[in-house]
Amino acid sequence: MTRFALFLVILTLSPLSAFSQSPEEKGLEIAVEMNRRDDAFGDSTSNLEMILRNKHGEESKRVMRNRTLEVVGDGDKTLVIFDNPRDVKGTAFLSFTHKIENDDQWLFLPALKRVKRISSSNKSGSFMGSEFAYEDITSQEVEKYTYRWLKDEAYEGKAAFLIERDPVDPNSGYTRQLVWVDKAEYIPLKIEYFDRKNTPLKTLTFHDYQQYLERYWRADRTEMVNLQTGKSTTLKWQGYQFKTGLSDKDFNKNSLKRAR
Amino acid sequence: MPEIHLKFQRQIPLSPPFSKGETDTKDKNKIRTGDPPLTKGGWGDLPLYFFPLFLLLFFASPATAGEWSGYISSEARLFLQDPLHEGQREQSLALAAQPEYYHAWDKSSFTAVPFFRLDSADTKRSQLDIREFFYLWYPGEFELGIGIRKVFWGVTESQHLVDIINQTDLIESPDREEKLGQPMVNLSIDREWGTFDFFLLPYFRERTFPGRKGRLRTAFVVDTDQAQYESSDKQAHLDYALRFTRTLGDWDLALSHFQGTSRDPSFKIGTDASGKPVFIPFYDQIGQTGLELQLVAEAWLWKLEAIHRSGQGKSYQAWTGGFEYTPLPVFLKPKWT
Structure with missing residues (x-):
């Protein structure tokens, strides 16, 4: 009887134990935990440098600023302001991301002083000519994928879960993604993307993670390599700030118009 | 009418110390304007006191805070056929510059955008205009803009029916896309239930028209000096406008109303000082209610x-x-x- 009680205690204390869960349940649990550890950040601001490289190694650079507002129960609101190249300076991009439905997106065109609604259905299209698709940079909500834990596999010496996630949206450019998730911190270390024909398309690696407010992990640098074209894109993040006091009023069409 | 139209435009980082990133100071197309022979007509009807104000700001602003940008463009028009109307030219050269000054404080900003054009053929096309010159205050609950601004309303591209705040600069471009700055007070409130804008428009700006030598003009020249108004207040008539916009899922909706001096004149036939027939613009008092709808579907x-x-x-x-x-x-x- 005491043995049975002990067994029950062990069972309740180890929700991650594999024998009680299907790989799907375990995969989902990892995704939920990743999301939980990153919630309640409120808002954040950062500076972003994007370096585009073609297969000959030629580079092109873009500089932008990012403002993100966490929306409880839905996807985040994001405002991106472009600083460089100079011909797009002052252009600003506002998006309200949603868990399942298409995102709402607006673009401010400074030369025309106009806010323009844009269609967001093309999730697999390139973000600013880079190797990042729009769906790669938009807020990663648990509901956007179905999950399956494959195995535990170390990545560059770090203990990690290897999970597969399949996009729910039929407009996604991917059949599936393989994600290596750090076991200690529940942050992504590497993602492999497979195109609609299920051939490897891109790999994304996360470098130089920093922890902010003793909780939120952000990579200083991410590298996306297109395996099919040889092109690559580096994103360098600087000046992260959290809980800066941004609110809904900083993410509407008026604030889009005066963003610069 | 066959026309050769060359336009060259270049963004110029006017003050490299304030701009981040690379700046191209070796601009091959830098233009020396010399003494601009601006004509009286070229000043249009803009209140002249704005210009000294602008100059004051130009020089008095602390050098560490402002931000300059802008462009210079050159344009050549060459017409291969003889003109239809007396006085018109076969070719013209034009130079234009539009610098922009911007300064932001914590909860407010100031923007100034003067515009200059020199045209070799049409003296009316040589003009100095203030496209924007305004102070914007945004403490959080609302946004208040005071000064000369450009405001666009509408969703379609083929024509802009609803757009009415700014006067068209027809000299600048015959496609009606170029606008003159409009003096205004604009209160804007942006909430969950939508965006509400209220405009007071204390000064009216007449439409610009090409002069006698201009090629892209009507048979009779439009004599803007003889402009007539329905209202006895003429250009000082106080116009107002309201607009409400809201996004509902995939729908964008806007309702607006304008009450005041029509931006589109009607025309009467008259004669100028030398007895030549001319069109005389007449500005009615109108009310215009507008609706804009936009649906995003994939x-x-x-x-x-x-x-x-x-x-x-x-x-x-x-x-x-x-x-x-x-x-x-x-x-x-x-x-x-």
Whole structure:
């Protein structure tokens, strides 16, 4: 009887134990935990440098600023302001991301002083000519994928879960993604993307993670390599700030118009 | 009419110390303007006191805080056929510059955008205008703008029915896309339930028209010096406008009303000082109610604009519709350097 009680205690204390869960349940649990550890950040601001490289190694650079507002129960609101190249300076991009439905997106065109609604259905299209698709940079909500834990596999010496996630949206450019998730911190270390024909398309690696407010992990640098074209894109993040006091009023069409 | 039209425009980082990133100071097309022979007509009807104010700001602003940008453009027009009307030229050269000054404080900003053009053929096209000169205050609950601004309303591209705040600069471009700055006080409130804008427009700006030597003109020249008004207040008539916009899922909706001096003149035939026949613009008092609708459906945008206008002859309605298809996101392709 005491043995049975002990067994029950062990069972309740180890929700991650594999024998009680299907790989799907375990995969989902990892995704939920990743999301939980990153919630309640409120808002954040950062500076972003994007370096585009073609297969000959030629580079092109873009500089932008990012403002993100966490929306409880839905996807985040994001405002991106472009600083460089100079011909797009002052252009600003506002998006309200949603868990399942298409995102709402607006673009401010400074030369025309106009806010323009844009269609967001093309999730697999390139973000600013880079190797990042729009769906790669938009807020990663648990509901956007179905999950399956494959195995535990170390990545560059770090203990990690290897999970597969399949996009729910039929407009996604991917059949599936393989994600290596750090076991200690529940942050992504590497993602492999497979195109609609299920051939490897891109790999994304996360470098130089920093922890902010003793909780939120952000990579200083991410590298996306297109395996099919040889092109690559580096994103360098600087000046992260959290809980800066941004609110809904900083993410509407008026604030889009005066963003610069 | 066969026309050769060359336009060259270049963004110029006017003050490298304030701009981040690379700046191209070796601009091959830098233009020395010398003494601009600006004519009286070229000043248009803009209140002249804005210009000294602008100059004051130009020099008095602390050098560490402001931000300059802008462009210089040159344009050549060459017409291969003889002109239809007396006085018109076969070719013209034009130079234009539009610097922009911007300064931001914590909860407010100031923007100044003067515009200069020199045209070799049409003296009316040589002009100095203030496109924007305004102070914007945004403490959080609302946004208040005071000064000369440009405000665009509408969703369609083929024509802008609803757009009415700014006067068209027809000299600058015959496609009616260029606008003159409009003096205004604008209160804007942006909430969950939508955006509400209120405009007071204390000063009216007349439409610009090409002069006698201008090629892209009507048979009779429009004599802007003889402009007439329905209101005895003429240009000082206080116009007002309201607009409400709201996004409901995939729908964007806007309702607006304008009451005041029509931006589109009607024309009477008269004569100028030398007895030549001319068109005389007449500015009616009108009321215009506008509706804008836009639906996002996957890669398609469906658009509708409709207006009801009264005060200019018989009341009338007009509408325009359109669609836009975006197979790829709007963002630019990389330029390899």
